[in-house]
Amino acid sequence: MSVAAASQKLILSTSEKRRRTIFGVIFLLVGILIIWFFAFESKPGQLTTFGMNPGFASNAPTIPDLIFPTQPVLYALGLIALFMGGWQLARGYKSIGAMFGIVFGLFVLAFLAWAARDKSFNMVGMLQATLVRATPIALGAFSGVIAERAAVINIAIEGMMLAAALVSVVVASATGSLWLGMVAGIITGGVLGLLHGVMAIQFKVDQIISGTAINILATGITGFVVKRFFIDPNINDKFNHSQIFPPIQIPVLSAIPVIGPILFSVNVLPYLMFIVLIALHITLFYTRWGLRTIAVGEHPKAADTLGVNVFKIRYINITLSGMIAGLGGAYFTIGRVGQFDEAMTAGRGFIGLAAMIFGKWTPIGSLGASLLFGFADSFQQKIQILIPGFPSEFLLMAPYIITMIVLAGVVGRAIAPAADGIPYEKD
Amino acid sequence: MADEKKKATKERNGNGFWRRAGRTMLIPLLAVVVGLLLGGVMVAISDPVVLRGLSPNPWLVVPSGEVDPSSQIDLQTALKFHKNELQIGDYLAFKRGNSYIYREVVKEITDRETQIDFERAKNRAPNLEAGNVAIVLTFSDRPFFVFEAAGRAVWQAYRALFIGSIGDPQRIAEGWRAAVQDGNWLAFREAMRPITESLVTSIPYIFAGLAVALGFQAGLFNIGAEGQIAIGAALSTYLGYSLTGLPAVLHLPIALIGGMVGGAFWGIIPGYLKAKTGAHEVINTIMMNYVAFRLMSWLLRGPMQRPGAGKPVSPFVLESAYLPTFFGPPLRLHAGLIVAILAVIFVWWLLYKTTIGFELRTVGANPNAAKYSGMSVARNIVIAMGISGALAGLAGANEVLGLNHFLAEGFSPGYGFDSIALALLGKSHPLGVVLAALLFGTLRSGATSMQSLAQVPIDIITTIQALVIVFIAAPEIIRWLFRLKATGEEEKTVITRGWGS
Numbered sequence: 001m002s003v004a005a006a007s008q009k010l011i012l013s014t015s016e017k018r019r020r021t022i023f024g025v026i027f028l029l030v031g032i033l034i035i036w037f038f039a040f041e042s043k044p045g046q047l048t049t050f051g052m053n054p055g056f057a058s059n060a061p062t063i064p065d066l067i068f069p070t071q072p073v074l075y076a077l078g079l080i081a082l083f084m085g086g087w088q089l090a091r092g093y094k095s096i097g098a099m100f101g102i103v104f105g106l107f108v109l110a111f112l113a114w115a116a117r118d119k120s121f122n123m124v125g126m127l128q129a130t131l132v133r134a135t136p137i138a139l140g141a142f143s144g145v146i147a148e149r150a151a152v153i154n155i156a157i158e159g160m161m162l163a164a165a166l167v168s169v170v171v172a173s174a175t176g177s178l179w180l181g182m183v184a185g186i187i188t189g190g191v192l193g194l195l196h197g198v199m200a201i202q203f204k205v206d207q208i209i210s211g212t213a214i215n216i217l218a219t220g221i222t223g224f225v226v227k228r229f230f231i232d233p234n235i236n237d238k239f240n241h242s243q244i245f246p247p248i249q250i251p252v253l254s255a256i257p258v259i260g261p262i263l264f265s266v267n268v269l270p271y272l273m274f275i276v277l278i279a280l281h282i283t284l285f286y287t288r289w290g291l292r293t294i295a296v297g298e299h300p301k302a303a304d305t306l307g308v309n310v311f312k313i314r315y316i317n318i319t320l321s322g323m324i325a326g327l328g329g330a331y332f333t334i335g336r337v338g339q340f341d342e343a344m345t346a347g348r349g350f351i352g353l354a355a356m357i358f359g360k361w362t363p364i365g366s367l368g369a370s371l372l373f374g375f376a377d378s379f380q381q382k383i384q385i386l387i388p389g390f391p392s393e394f395l396l397m398a399p400y401i402i403t404m405i406v407l408a409g410v411v412g413r414a415i416a417p418a419a420d421g422i423p424y425e426k427d
Numbered sequence: 428m429a430d431e432k433k434k435a436t437k438e439r440n441g442n443g444f445w446r447r448a449g450r451t452m453l454i455p456l457l458a459v460v461v462g463l464l465l466g467g468v469m470v471a472i473s474d475p476v477v478l479r480g481l482s483p484n485p486w487l488v489v490p491s492g493e494v495d496p497s498s499q500i501d502l503q504t505a506l507k508f509h510k511n512e513l514q515i516g517d518y519l520a521f522k523r524g525n526s527y528i529y530r531e532v533v534k535e536i537t538d539r540e541t542q543i544d545f546e547r548a549k550n551r552a553p554n555l556e557a558g559n560v561a562i563v564l565t566f567s568d569r570p571f572f573v574f575e576a577a578g579r580a581v582w583q584a585y586r587a588l589f590i591g592s593i594g595d596p597q598r599i600a601e602g603w604r605a606a607v608q609d610g611n612w613l614a615f616r617e618a619m620r621p622i623t624e625s626l627v628t629s630i631p632y633i634f635a636g637l638a639v640a641l642g643f644q645a646g647l648f649n650i651g652a653e654g655q656i657a658i659g660a661a662l663s664t665y666l667g668y669s670l671t672g673l674p675a676v677l678h679l680p681i682a683l684i685g686g687m688v689g690g691a692f693w694g695i696i697p698g699y700l701k702a703k704t705g706a707h708e709v710i711n712t713i714m715m716n717y718v719a720f721r722l723m724s725w726l727l728r729g730p731m732q733r734p735g736a737g738k739p740v741s742p743f744v745l746e747s748a749y750l751p752t753f754f755g756p757p758l759r760l761h762a763g764l765i766v767a768i769l770a771v772i773f774v775w776w777l778l779y780k781t782t783i784g785f786e787l788r789t790v791g792a793n794p795n796a797a798k799y800s801g802m803s804v805a806r807n808i809v810i811a812m813g814i815s816g817a818l819a820g821l822a823g824a825n826e827v828l829g830l831n832h833f834l835a836e837g838f839s840p841g842y843g844f845d846s847i848a849l850a851l852l853g854k855s856h857p858l859g860v861v862l863a864a865l866l867f868g869t870l871r872s873g874a875t876s877m878q879s880l881a882q883v884p885i886d887i888i889t890t891i892q893a894l895v896i897v898f899i900a901a902p903e904i905i906r907w908l909f910r911l912k913a914t915g916e917e918e919k920t921v922i923t924r925g926w927g928s
Contacts, residue, residue, distance in 0.1 A: 354710060400714040404711050
C-alpha cells in the first residue's frame, strides 16, 4: 500500500506541481477578491459586530461582543491570503487541504465582516447551527465509512434516513417516548441495511442499483404514508406530531463562554454523533473487528484465506451502517421539528457520502468535512437574514456544488478501499 | 434435401429468436407482475377498513347487560360515538334475529344489499337499542369481512388504474356506436382520452428512458435525467417565448434543439468530471439535480417569471413553437410522439450501427479492453453523457412545447427518476425502453385516476418501480419465486464499478 502510494507520488509529481500552482493562484485570487470587493466596498470608520453570546438561554456568562473596525480587518485578511498564495507558489505547503481550508475560512470571515458592517451578526448562533446541521451529514458519513471499509457501497443512506425519520416520529408520537422513537429509527435503518446486504452480498446485485432501489423505495413508501394517512389531520396529530429532544446543558462545560453554547448546549443527537465518532474511530483502527473490516475492504481474498468470514463481516457492517444512518434520520424529525414531511432529508445522505469521500474514509476526516457542509448550510441561512433580497437559491446550491468540487478531487485525491463495490465470490 | 435442410435451419432460427425474445421478456414481465401484486398488498393493508379490522379492538359491541370495557361500550357511549363520529366508510351492523346485517356507510348508495346512506345511518344511530346494534366486530370474529374489504380495496384501485389508463370499455363502445351512427365523434374522443393520455405520458418516458439506457450501455449511471429534463425544458421555454416572428418550421426545431443543448450541457458536466477526475457520476448527477431545481426556482422567480404573474411560472410559449396535436381538443396527443420514435430509431442506429455506438458499448462493457484497443475512455464518457443529457433535455422540451406551453416548478412528476427503473426494465435496449415506457406511461397516467377515484396515493407507483428495480437487478428472486431455471443466456448487468477514484 505504502509502496504503491510512493510510486504513485512519483508518477503524479508533474500533476502535483500543477496542482500546487493552481492552488497558489486560487489563494492569490481570494486575497485580491477580499481586498477588491470587500475592503474597497467598505468605508473607513465602519464597525462590524460579531455576537459572542447565544441567542438562547444558556449557562454561559455573558461576554462582550466582538466589535472591530471593518476596513482594516478586511485589509489584514486579504493580505494574509495574498501571503499564503505567494508562499504556496514559491515554496508549497505540505498539506494543501488544510491550507485551502484556512484560506476558505479567511474568505468567509471577510465576507461576514463585510456583510455585517454597521450591523451585528451572531457568530455563536451560526457556529452552533453549524454543529447541529452537520450532525445528520456526519452520521451519514460514518454510515458510509463503516460500510465502505468492508467494501459495500452504501448509496442508500438517503433512503435509510428518510425511512428512519418517518418511523421514529411515528413511534415517538404514538408512544410518547422520544427514546423509543429513536430506537425504532435505528432499527428501521438496520433493516434497510440488511436488505441492502442481502441484495449486494447474497444476490450480488450491483450495489449502486440496489442502493438506488432502496432510495426509491423509501421515497415511495414514505410519500405513500404521508398522502394516505397524514392527510387526515386527526391521524397526523396522533402519529406525526412528537416532542423534540430538549437541549442538554452539560454541567461545568456548558458554562464556558463561546465554546459552551456551541458544543455543550445542544440536544442529545450531536452528543450521540460524537459518541459514534469515538466508538467508530477506536473500533475501526484498534480492535480485531476493525482490522478485519479493513482487511475485507482492501483484499477480501487474503482475509478469507486467513480465516476471516468475509460475508459475515460485510453483513454486520452494512447492518451497522444502516443503523447509524437510521440515527441520522431520527435527527430530522424527533431531533429538530417533531414532524415528518415528504423528502425532508433533501439530499443530506448523499452529502454525507461526499463528506465520507472528502474525509478519505476515516471517521475524523468525515466529521471535518461534515462540519464544512454544516457550515455552508447554516451560513446560507444566516446570510439571508443579513442581506435581505440576496438570491438565496444560489446559496442553497452551495452545499451541492461544494460536494461536486470535493468529489472532483480538487482538495486532495481520495483513495477508496481497494475492493469497494465488488461483490465477493468464494471459489 | 438441401432445401429441406435450409428450411429446417430457418425454422430453428425463427423459433430461436422468439424463444429468446420470450426468455428476455419473461423476467421483466414477472418482475412487473410481482411488483403490482406487492403494490396490491400495500393498497390492501393501508385501506382504512382493513386497518380497522386488523387493529386489536376495532369495533365494539353494544351489549344489553354488563359491559366489558375492553371490548364493549355501553349504549350511551355508542350513541355519542355514532352521533359525532360516524363517518363515511364506517360499518354499521343491525341485529336481525340471531345474526347481524352489515351495512357500509356511504354517500350515495350503489348497492342496497351492503350499503346504507350516510344521512339515514346518522338518523338511525340515535335509535340504537341495547343488544340490537353492534358497531361491527373484531378480525377474529369476522376474518372474511376483512379479506373482503382488502379484496375490494385492491380491486377498486386497479380498476381505477385500468379505467384511468386504458379507458372504460363500455364508454368506448358507446362512443364508437354514436360515431358510426350519427357521425358524432366527440363522445368517442372523450372515451379514448385515457389511452391517448397514457401515450402522452409515455413520450417523456421514452426520451428519459433512452437517456438512462444509453448511459447504462456506456457503463454510466445517469441519475441526473431529472435535472437535465429541467434545464432542457427551461432553455426550450426561453427560446419558445423570446424568439418572435419566426415561422413554425424554424421556431419549433430551434426550441427542440435548445432543449437538447440544455440537457446535454447539464449531462456533460458530470461526464467531464468523471472522465477527468474520476468523480463518480452517480453522486455528481444527483448533485446536479439539486442545483438544477434551485436554478429553475430562481429563474422562475427572477429572469423568467411571467410579467404580472404572482406565481413562479414562465411566460407562455409562442404558438409557432408548439408541437402540433393530432386530434381535436379533448385529446392532447401531440407530435412529440413522432420525435420520440425518431429518437428511438436514432439511438438504436447509433448504438448498433455506428463506430461511436460500438465504442460506447465497448467502454461500457470493459473500459480496460477499450483503452487497450486505442479508444479514449474519457472522450466516450463525455460523449455518452452528452447524448444522454440531450435525450433527457428533449423530454423536458417535449413537455413544454407539446403539453404545458409554459414552465412551472414540478412540471415533471419524476420522469427522470422513474426512467432508471424503466431503462433497467427495458434491458437498456431502445426497443425494450419503448415497451417499458408504454407500461410506465400507462401506470403513471392511470395512477392519477387511482388517486382521485380510489384514494390510493400516486406514490404507490414509485414503490412498485423500486420493487421492479430490485427484481430486475436480482433475477434470482424471481426465479426462486416462480421456480424457474437459470437459462445461462442472460448476461449480468454490470453497471458501475466502485467509486472509480
